[in-house]
Amino acid sequence: MSEISAKRFDMEDIFNALNLGIIVVDAVGKVLLWNNWISKHSGIQEADALNHQLENVFPEPISPAFLTALNNTLTYRLPVVLSTALHRTPLPLYHASEVNQQQTRMYQSISITPIQSNLNESCCLIQVTDSSTSIKREKILRSHSEILKKEAITDGLTDICNRRFFDAHYEMAVADAKRQKHPLSIFMVDIDFFKSYNDFYGHVAGDTVIKQVAVALKSQLSRATDIVARYGGEEFVLVMPHLPKKVAEQFAEKLRNAAFNLAIPHMKAAPFNQITISVGVCTGIPENDSNLLNKADAALYQAKLKGRNQCISLPLCEAEEYLQQ
Amino acid sequence: MNHLSDLHLDALAEVFSIGAGRAALSLSEIVGDEVRISVPSVQVVNSEDINSTTLSLNSGRFGAVNQHFSGPFNAEAVLLFTEDQALKIVSDMMGSQMSLEELAEFEHEAMCELGNIILNACLSAMADIFNFTLESSLPDYTVASADEILHRLKEDANQPYVMILHIDLTIEKRHTAGNLVFLLSSASLTNLVAHVDQFIGRFS
Numbered sequence: 001m002s003e004i005s006a007k008r009f010d011m012e013d014i015f016n017a018l019n020l021g022i023i024v025v026d027a028v029g030k031v032l033l034w035n036n037w038i039s040k041h042s043g044i045q046e047a048d049a050l051n052h053q054l055e056n057v058f059p060e061p062i063s064p065a066f067l068t069a070l071n072n073t074l075t076y077r078l079p080v081v082l083s084t085a086l087h088r089t090p091l092p093l094y095h096a097s098e099v100n101q102q103q104t105r106m107y108q109s110i111s112i113t114p115i116q117s118n119l120n121e122s123c124c125l126i127q128v129t130d131s132s133t134s135i136k137r138e139k140i141l142r143s144h145s146e147i148l149k150k151e152a153i154t155d156g157l158t159d160i161c162n163r164r165f166f167d168a169h170y171e172m173a174v175a176d177a178k179r180q181k182h183p184l185s186i187f188m189v190d191i192d193f194f195k196s197y198n199d200f201y202g203h204v205a206g207d208t209v210i211k212q213v214a215v216a217l218k219s220q221l222s223r224a225t226d227i228v229a230r231y232g233g234e235e236f237v238l239v240m241p242h243l244p245k246k247v248a249e250q251f252a253e254k255l256r257n258a259a260f261n262l263a264i265p266h267m268k269a270a271p272f273n274q275i276t277i278s279v280g281v282c283t284g285i286p287e288n289d290s291n292l293l294n295k296a297d298a299a300l301y302q303a304k305l306k307g308r309n310q311c312i313s314l315p316l317c318e319a320e321e322y323l324q325q
Numbered sequence: 326m327n328h329l330s331d332l333h334l335d336a337l338a339e340v341f342s343i344g345a346g347r348a349a350l351s352l353s354e355i356v357g358d359e360v361r362i363s364v365p366s367v368q369v370v371n372s373e374d375i376n377s378t379t380l381s382l383n384s385g386r387f388g389a390v391n392q393h394f395s396g397p398f399n400a401e402a403v404l405l406f407t408e409d410q411a412l413k414i415v416s417d418m419m420g421s422q423m424s425l426e427e428l429a430e431f432e433h434e435a436m437c438e439l440g441n442i443i444l445n446a447c448l449s450a451m452a453d454i455f456n457f458t459l460e461s462s463l464p465d466y467t468v469a470s471a472d473e474i475l476h477r478l479k480e481d482a483n484q485p486y487v488m489i490l491h492i493d494l495t496i497e498k499r500h501t502a503g504n505l506v507f508l509l510s511s512a513s514l515t516n517l518v519a520h521v522d523q524f525i526g527r528f529s
Contacts, residue, residue: 080441
């Protein structure tokens with residue numbers, strides 16, 4: 001600091017205006033400087049702190065790690081940092097409004113640096129910053145990122161998984177099944193005559209149907225390994241590992257029933273005059289060139305051709321089909 | 326590198342083992358569990374001879390804690406851990422207080438502290454045994470690739486010597502290896518050797 005600025009300002013004013021805590025102790029740990037910030041957050045006035053041993057100034061104990069660090073700095077003249085992560089609240093400091101209310105302590109970051117006084121004494125400068133704000137900011141950011149993460153994989157209309165999640169999940173499920181040689185079942189589901197429903201009842205009613213069908217499909221799942229996702233428009237896809245082909249076929253039938261039992265009237269869907277779904281399912285142990293999704297889609301196409309409101313199951317490879325016949 | 330005999334290196338290894346012991350004690354107090362630190366070897370090389378093998382730097386990113394210190398000899402001390410290991414050490418040290426996601430914010434500060442404890446313990450052991458006083462800056466923490474670190478270690482022509490301490494750190498059964506690197510000018514190295522000579526002289 002140049003001489004001019006040192007004369008122009010009273011250093012005490014500057015210390016007291018700082019938005020961080022400043023304490024200076026001498027070689028035996030007696031307090032020589034105690035700024036306003038520390039007074040404000042400890043509830044201890046400068047006059048009550050000056051010339052007292054630092055550890056005796058506070059009514060509550062100071063953390064042993066802080067005292068060790070201070071002692072090390074006094075002995076070896078080496079600077080020390082105490083991080084929030086490892087210490088949290090070394091000094092009994094509180095937010096201003098809470099001082100006399102025994103609230104939780106303020107999170108602190110502390111650095112202790114050796115300094116030399118004008119009288120050539122070895123002293124220590126203790127700087128304390130409030131890290132509560134950065135902790136709060138971190139928590140807010142984290143909860144935002146959790147919300148965003150969830151939004152990124154959720155379908156906005158139905159609240160089930162979206163296409164993006166399905167694509168990633170499908171790839172992993174196939175890789176898993178390949179590696180562990182266990183069967184994987186893919187169900188492609190499509191709402192029958194949905195376009196004419198939309199045309200006749202309107203898009204708002206159409207959206208409600210999509211939501212209801214999504215809920216009905218989801219309610220059939222009970223294992224953590226199974227997922228249902230909105231594939232697009234009025235199409236859904238389900239991924240379920242470890243099901244024997246027979247069980248998968250029975251499950252497809254359960255899905256069809258669940259949608260049928262919603263009993264949503266649809267005047268433009270003969271002969272049932274209600275909302276129904278078609279289901280294509282494919283079960284198998286995936287190999288290099290096999291594509292469960294294409295097969296399930298082909299099965300769905302057949303279900304549509306055969307009159308809708310039904311389930312069609314296709315084997316993953318032609319050899320299986322041949323063996324079954 | 327004719328300045329340093331095996332005897333010098335043994336003496337330095339002993340001094341740093343004492344420092345490592347002190348650092349382990351401080352860390353144990355913070356962690357509330359046993360922490361062990363050992364310095365299995367000390368090496369002094371020309372900075373142009375260091376490469377990724379000398380520092381066992383493989384690919385990936387490294388956390389480096391820096392402190393400049395001065396006194397009877399000046400040096401830049403750099404403590405190196407791989408970033409993954411640094412994160413694990415910090416999360417072990419913090420126990421269940423904080424999750425790994427929360428670590429990001431506090432990792433730098435906590436690594437500064439970990440480095441500060443190890444560096445100060447080594448410096449204070451030197452100060453006690455060689456009977457001198459060292460001054461030091463506050464620690465800085467940076468994350469860098471192996472190439473960036475090597476570049477930084479070699480770029481300063483005024484500090485052509487590098488003293489490397491291999492450090493083994495065990496916290497709560499997790500074993501980690503790092504390096505403590507001192508960058509020294511030739512005058513500083515000569516001074517250090519002189520102090521080691523005095524120390525050895527006391528026993529012979």
